[in-house]
Amino acid sequence: MEQFTVIGDKLVVKAPAKINLSLLIAGKRDDGFHEIESVMAKVDLYDELLLERSDTEGILLVCKGKYRVPATKDNLVYKAAELICNLTDIKPNIKITITKNIPVAAGLGGGSSDAASTMLGLNKFLNLGLTDQKLHELAAKLGSDINFFLGSPLAFCSGRGEKIKKIDKIFPFRAILIFPDITVYTKKVYENYKHNEELYRRLNRRIMQMINENNIDLLTRMCANMLAESCYQLHPELLSLKSRVETLAAGTVGLSGSGSTLYCLLSDQDDVERYQAIVKNDVGCDSTIVNSNRW
Numbered sequence: 001m002e003q004f005t006v007i008g009d010k011l012v013v014k015a016p017a018k019i020n021l022s023l024l025i026a027g028k029r030d031d032g033f034h035e036i037e038s039v040m041a042k043v044d045l046y047d048e049l050l051l052e053r054s055d056t057e058g059i060l061l062v063c064k065g066k067y068r069v070p071a072t073k074d075n076l077v078y079k080a081a082e083l084i085c086n087l088t089d090i091k092p093n094i095k096i097t098i099t100k101n102i103p104v105a106a107g108l109g110g111g112s113s114d115a116a117s118t119m120l121g122l123n124k125f126l127n128l129g130l131t132d133q134k135l136h137e138l139a140a141k142l143g144s145d146i147n148f149f150l151g152s153p154l155a156f157c158s159g160r161g162e163k164i165k166k167i168d169k170i171f172p173f174r175a176i177l178i179f180p181d182i183t184v185y186t187k188k189v190y191e192n193y194k195h196n197e198e199l200y201r202r203l204n205r206r207i208m209q210m211i212n213e214n215n216i217d218l219l220t221r222m223c224a225n226m227l228a229e230s231c232y233q234l235h236p237e238l239l240s241l242k243s244r245v246e247t248l249a250a251g252t253v254g255l256s257g258s259g260s261t262l263y264c265l266l267s268d269q270d271d272v273e274r275y276q277a278i279v280k281n282d283v284g285c286d287s288t289i290v291n292s293n294r295w
Contacts (some may be wrong), residue, residue, distance in 0.1 A: 011121055016113055017046070017091065018145075020107070020256050021040070027228065042292070049118060052095050061098070063100060067102060069104055073092055076115040077115055088128065089125065108257070115149075116150050123135065172264075174292075175257075176287050207222070216284055221252055235259070242255070261293040
């Protein structure tokens with residue numbers, strides 16, 4: 001499988017980013033979380049995890065790369081590794097090196113993907129033989145989006161994000177991901193969110209029909225994200241940037257997750273590199289071109 005590369009006695013695991021092709025909020029749950037409905041798609045922008053044996057007792061976590069984060073016990077990778085290693089009678093000494101290529105707190109799910117890839121990687125590296133069902137049960141204990149990264153490249157995710165329904169439709173795409181220099185805190189976006197039940201019901205009917213009819217391309221043109229209004233209220237400069245990009249690019253511009261990453265889906269016929277250059281020259285943000293992930 002493309003996600004894993006064996007190098008001697010070490011294992012390299014790719015952890016893909018995701019974008020939300022749609023994101024609806026169905027309301028607030030009794031446990032305080034919001035009930036979401038989202039079509040998520042993996043893209044070929046990856047963090048990389050290197051798993052190897054360590055001379056240090058327990059779990060040793062190292063983080064490097066452009067978007068490195070603290071390598072502490074609060075890191076989801078450490079928590080995922082601890083959860084997996086606690087299932088074994090023999091406590092393995094493991095070193096995990098994360099190379100962070102996915103921007104942090106950007107709506108791309110990098111932390112959740114790293115955790116899922118840690119679970120998948122350790123299951124393979126330690127020959128644990130854990131079933132998909134067991135991995136999903138463990139992932140649901142750790143975070144909301146982790147379950148998505150254990151499975152197919154395109155899925156309908158609900159609940160807190162842990163309920164996954166695979167979408168079998170093959171939906172190849174190219175996209176420009178735009179990384180504004182704006183820090184968006186997911187917690188604040190949810191706290192600022194004002195639910196619109198009428199809007200939810202209207203969007204839900206349309207999106208479910210499109211999913212049932214395998215019209216994913218039509219779904220993406222809606223750029224339906226019910227968190228976007230809350231995000232733009234908190235960060236009006238991000239809305240201005242989105243509007244500017246829409247005048248430059250050939251496709252519709254969406255917000256991934258709670259932000260701050262904007263994405264523009266383009267067809268194979270579009271000169272994606274040219275549009276990326278236009279956007280960079282005009283708005284000055286970092287960006288990258290991605291494709292739909294194959295696994």
